[in-house]
Amino acid sequence: MAQAKSNIGHPPGLYLLFFTEMWERFSYYGMRALLTLYLTKTAMEGGLGIEKENATLIYGYFTGFVYLTPIIGGWLADKYLGQRPAILIGGVLMMFGQFSLAATPSLGEWATWLGLLLIIIGNGFFKPNISTLVGGLYEQGDPRRDGAFTIFYMGINLGALLAPLICGYFAEDLFAVKDVDANGNSTIVKYAFEYGFLAAGIGMLLGQILFNILAPKYLGDLGKYPVETNKGSGKSDEKDSVVLSKEEKDRVAVILTLTTFTIFFWAGFEQAGSSLTLYTDSYIDRTVFGWTIPTAWFQSVNPLFIVLLGIPIASFWSYLAAKKKDLSIPVKMALGMVLLGIGFFFMVGAVLERGGDGTDPSQKAALIWLIATYFFHTVGELCLSPIGLSMVTRLAPLKYASMLMGVWFLAPFIAQIAGGYIASYVEKLGAFQIFIAIALFSILAGLILFAISRKLVEMMHGRG
Structure with a gap:
């Protein structure tokens, strides 16, 4: 049921969910920023010493399964648990997963694999259900819904902004063992990845404390019970029958279609944590005013742009809507895919500046190529991801809301695994x-989505 408005037009519960998601994303992105480096650095350097080609595949499968389990967690919440108990279960599992990663130097390599498994399972309970709660704060047709998801998305990215800076600083600077030469230049001898993972786990703990103390006050009964019990979920104008109407089937078909197209977006976008991280570490000039920026810090560029651009872009959508010129959901998402492709052309520029695909580490590309890539990727993401979250809560039948939110996350599941294979071929091809292949394919997929957008809008039956 929709909650009372806050003094700036949104329910207070939105800001509780904002900060809860901020700490969860701090935990996840802090770990993710370190993961590829942790896998590839040698044991002497504090890592596991896995070959780059295999490490990118592990990264791809891990991040992929992180996005597969939400469909199971969403179904369990809809049918048996309720969203809020599922969020608690997921948060606790992810917290212990981070602590298991941090304990690897003491317990052995098996603790790393256990930690990753706990994060995969925990995310399945957490991710779809907190997004569904955001939609549950608003009645169907409430014009504040898209703006609410943009605010919520900024919470995601505020956590993602802070995480690589703090966790990366712990692992690559504060607790790292360094060798200083006669000129005062330092080189990392051994990374302190365990301290980065520990910080990520503490972030998850803080988020869970915040959520469980304040949820009764600011969320009421929202999400406490499974939808099928009809407790605390508000009244629904949908039938209790499992049989969907023609309009509901059309809307579900739109969710599935747009989910399929976003696979191509995320396969390219998520190169940030694999091939772009490795390319940045080896071939981008990271020295600014004599100081070398830790590689993990570049995982903060995208969320920084989102925090800076989120409100202006949301305001732009509102301006277009006020002028009766708003773009449809499929068109916005098609635009996002085209912008992703444009971003990769800047990485092509970085390769060309170095004279091609040479492996000489002394040949570095300018930092501006990477920053420009992240800029276009961010604007593309803002056209696609928060719009997609809002779209699912608009179109999904209430009784399947969390499960279909899980279906939405199937796109990143497939994309992350595909992206891992794509990254593994950087060393070969x-x-x-x-x-350049990612750039061209993303733009082509965006143009195809644009071509069928009118039909998709018709199938939304007034909720587009």
């Missing part, structure tokens, strides 16, 4: 071929 070269960065130039991979980056």
Whole structure:
């Protein structure tokens, strides 16, 4: 049921969910920023010493399964648990997963694999259900819904902004063992990844404390019970029957269609944590005013742009809507895919500046190429991801809301695994071929989505 408005037009519960998600994303992105480096650095350097080609595949499968389990967690919440108990279960599992990663130096390598497994399972309970709660704060047709998801998305990215800076600083600077030469230049001898993972776990703990103390006050009964009990979920104008109407089937078909197209977006976008991280570590000039920026910190560029651009872009959508010129959901998402492709052309520029795919580490590309790539990727993400979250809560039948939110996260599941394979081929085929292929394919997929957008809007039956 929709909650009372706050003094700035949104229910107070939105800001509780904002901060809860901020700490969860701090936990996840802090770990993710370190994961590829942790896997590839040698044991002497504090890592596991896995070959880059295999490490990117592990990264892809891990991040992929993180997005598969939400469909199971969403179904369990809809049918048996309720969203809020599922969020508690998920948060606790992810917290212990981070602590298990941090304990690897003491317990052995098995603690790393246990930690990743706990994060995969925990995310399945957490991710779809907190997004569904955001939609549950608003009645169907409430014009504040898209703005609410943009605010919520900024919470996601505020956590993602802070995490690599703090966790990366712990692992690559504060607790790292360094060798200082006669000129005062330092080189990392051994990374302190365990301290980065520990910080990520503490972030998850803080989020769970915040959520469980304040939820009764600011969320009431919202999400406490499974939808099928009809407790605390508000009245629904939908039938209790499991049989969907023609309009509901059309809307579900739109969710599935747009989910399929976003696979191509996320396969390219998530190169940030694999091939772009490795390319940045080896071939981008990270020295600014004599100081070398930790590689993990570049995972904060995208969320920084989101925090800076989120409100202006949301305001732009509102301006277009006020002028009766708003773009439809499929068109916005098609635009996001095209912008992703444009971003990868800047990485092609970085490769060309170095003279091609040479492996000489002394040949560095300018930092501006990477920053420009992240800028276009961010604007593309803002056209696609928060719009998609809002779209699912608009179109999904109430009784399947969390499960279909899980279906939405199937796109990143497939994309992350595909992205892992794509990243593994950078070493074989070269960065130039991979980056330009991603650019062209993303733009093509966006143009196809634009071509069928009118039909998709018709199938939304007034909720587009």
